[in-house]
Amino acid sequence: MSEHIELTAPLDGDFGAVVRLIVGGISARVDLGFEEMDDLQLAIERLHAEAGGQERLTLDFDLSPGRVRVRLGPLLERGLADALQRGPVAGALTLKGVLDTLVDSYGVEEAADGRLFIRIVKLVNA
Template sequence: MGHRPEADIIELTLPARADYVSIARLTVSGVANRMGFGYEEIEDIKLAVAEACTNVVEHAYDCEVGLEQHFRVRCLLQSDRLVVEVIDQGKGFGFDEQRESLKPIRSDVDIDEVAEGGLGLYLIHSVMDDVRVHVKDGVVVSMTKYLRRDEVSSNDQSSSKTES
């Protein structure tokens, strides 16, 4: 008898171009739907994935010659959560410095004055339950969304009535 893995893994490798970000979003959306996430949670996951993938497309491979300019999206499906990793082999960045600048958008600041840098990371942090960034020989952005099951079972007979 084989040992069942802790998580099912689904992985895509995509060219680091903007027109492939939608494929990553669509794939992760389907995975999240299959796991039982609700509409709003799926929209949050899609937003986070799009931001992480867009960061790769826009920043990871700036003028780096000789590197294969691809990124991977890995989904780890666990019983109580979905972990999505966006992985590239491009140049790293000063995440600790970026983290210090992750602040909510203030209502007293005009939207034109909000700095673009770091806004994607702020959005990712605001919609996902846990976010970790590993910078070494590329960047791995690991984003976790926990599956919150309803307290009432979907098989509850008291809420539905069948007439014969």
């Protein structure tokens, strides 16, 4: 059985703690451990920070036994999506490098209307 949760939040700093709290609760629903929950929270926070040129962002959570899939968007610019395609930069902590460390998979999805979304997946005890 899967569940779907959708959250649209402003990207200003005041709502960061609210989003973090919600991600923590969602993580508990699929039995993510503390470190896995923290990884997911950090990944979402980094994506929020990188999308700072937008006023708000929608997070779609799909919960299934053993995994959380998050779809963030729609993105107003390609910059965030392009950052995930770039190779490593010596001595830099890139978005791609952060997500490689924190989540089990990620990618860019393009909707039929051309809007872009970032997809991240975190597995339980992966």
